[in-house]
Amino acid sequence: EDQVTQSPEALRLQEGESSSLNCSYTVSGLRGLFWYRQDPGKGPEFLFTLYSAGEEKEKERLKATLTKKESFLHITAPKPEDSATYLCAVQAPRNTDKLIFGTGTRLQVFP
Amino acid sequence: EPEVTQTPSHQVTQMGQEVILRCVPISNHLYFYWYRQILGQKVEFLVSFYNNEISEKSEIFDDQFSVERPDGSNFTLKIRSTKLEDSAMYFCASSTPWSGGSPPNYGYTFGSGTRLTVV
Numbered sequence: 012e013d014q015v016t017q018s019p020e021a022l023r024l025q026e027g028e029s030s031s032l033n034c035s036y037t038v039s040g041l042r043g044l045f046w047y048r049q050d051p052g053k054g055p056e057f058l059f060t061l062y063s064a065g066e067e068k069e070k071e072r073l074k075a076t077l078t079k080k081e082s083f084l085h086i087t088a089p090k091p092e093d094s095a096t097y098l099c100a101v102q103a104p105r106n107t108d109k110l111i112f113g114t115g116t117r118l119q120v121f122p
Numbered sequence: 123e124p125e126v127t128q129t130p131s132h133q134v135t136q137m138g139q140e141v142i143l144r145c146v147p148i149s150n151h152l153y154f155y156w157y158r159q160i161l162g163q164k165v166e167f168l169v170s171f172y173n174n175e176i177s178e179k180s181e182i183f184d185d186q187f188s189v190e191r192p193d194g195s196n197f198t199l200k201i202r203s204t205k206l207e208d209s210a211m212y213f214c215a216s217s218t219p220w221s222g223g224s225p226p227n228y229g230y231t232f233g234s235g236t237r238l239t240v241v
């Protein structure tokens with residue numbers, strides 16, 4: 012069964028304290044791995060899509076990387092406005108477009 | 123930036139009543155989806171819709187649920203007889219098809235959601 016596991020569940024950082032969020036996945040043939048940001052009471056906001064092992068993408072203070080078993084979301088020098096829940100989702104083949112989400116990592120960045 | 127618009131933002135309904143959740147996807151997108159998120163739980167896939175028909179649905183999407191694209195812009199989710207356990211955030215999403223070649227940095231665009239409370 013396709014599964015996505017994110018860790019840690021929650022992370023508290025001081026402003027400027029860099030860290031990484033983990034997303035490990037078990038899918039029979041990955042078509043794409045997605046990172047989303049979700050603010051309380053809002054819908055997921057698209058950040059990145061990664062397709063193959065070794066791929067990296069960056070956006071401001073965020074950098075996403077992908078291996079054959081997991082993905083990392085690195086946050087460099089975070090600011091309080093980076094506080095949100097970060098969701099990882101995978102899309103497997105077999106003629107499906109659905110996304111399978113993890114439970115997310117709730118990030119709090121304190122000034 | 124193009125947005126997926128959902129209405130209403132919050133709906134309270136009595137158990138057994140019918141509700142219709144509405145969505146306006148991004149205009150040039152061809153795939154449409156409904157997901158839901160029960161408080162404190164994962165975002166879960168409900169249904170995907172392409173070319174005016176359901177392309178995939180989950181076990182959650184039973185006979186009480188239906189989707190429709192009544193015109194060129196709206197996409198709706200109907201729950202015929204709501205249950206307490208239907209209380210959740212419902213998210214509409216849309217995407218473009220991947221046309222091959224170098225994969226685009228595409229992602230599904232989600233709306234802000236409708237919070238459905240069944241009492």
